[in-house]
Amino acid sequence: MIRPVPAPRRVAATVVALLGLSAAAPFLYRTGPVGYAALLVPLGLLLALAWAVRLGQWMLAAGAPPWPARLTLHLAQGTQVSQRGRAVRVADAIGRDDDFDTTPAGYAVWAVLRRGDAPQLHQRVVWERWLRELTGEHRVLVHRRAGVAVLDVDGHGRIWPSSFTLRRRPWGVTLTPLGGTSAAGDLSWWRLLVVVVMVVALLAGPALGRGDHLDAAWATGYVVVLAFAVGQWFGVMPPGRQSRGRPAGTRVPGPRAEPAKRNRGGRFTGTSKTRKR
DSSP: OOOOOOHHHHHHHHHHHHHHHHHHHHHHTTSSOOOGGGGHHHHHHHHHHHHHHHHHHHHHHHTSOOEEEEEEEEEEEOOOGGGSOHHHHHHHHHHHHTTOOOSOBEEEEEEEEEOTTSOOEEEEBOOOGGGGGOOSEEEEEEEEETTEEEEEETTTEEEOBSSOOBSSOOTTOEEEETTOTTOBOOOOHHHHHHHHHHHHHHHHHHHHHTTOHHHHHHHHHHHHHHHHHHHHHTTBOOSSOOOOOOOTTOOOOOOOOOOOOOOTTTTOOOOHHHHHO
8 A cells, every 4th residue: 555645745745846947947948939838837936835834834833732623624616506506506507407416515624623612613624545534523633823833633644734713604605524425526537637738739739830849848748737736726526436334423214114004984984885775
């Protein structure tokens, strides 16, 4: 079994790759025209800076004294149909009539922390492979400092934050417990590959057309690394089957009992022969 790489190492390697590819861009464009891929450099540098700051927050939070709490992981989904505007509700109704799945899709993973009577804390987290099995409620030790919280899950491992800790629910999304029947993460490898290939074709295609293979390889690598960095930043749940485990405390509905048939004869329960007599 391949041991997963801890999130700090993945993020640090991503930052180094973004900085290295960004530094190589000026040397590539000395011998040829500047392509559309150069537009990614400012975005990549901004994301690398943001991740460098977040790494500093991680180190500060990891050294904070721990306190116990209860953790439930959630998927952040689009708002429910009843909470949307009239036009969107009509579109959803048309989609259901045409056999389209209108269930909100969930991608970002959020941790909800509970501690006695204290207000709940909400925080987006970096994805780890073993989080698929982390359904229901679990005991954690919370290390909170510098606006973020590092979570040590009892018997599993450490979860790293990808957002600030909030005392309110995140706006614009509905949080559904991970493993629940209505939490659907329908991102597939095929859809992800199609999006990446389209972006690579748009940015690296012109360089490949004029025979600049080095520029095309640089643009392809930059798109892949940037997509990976963005996925970690937003806590995206990668493609894969979600755990079928039912969250703790979920009530399993029993079979519905059929209502007793009413007697059409009112109080008299005799047969037709009895009535004649």
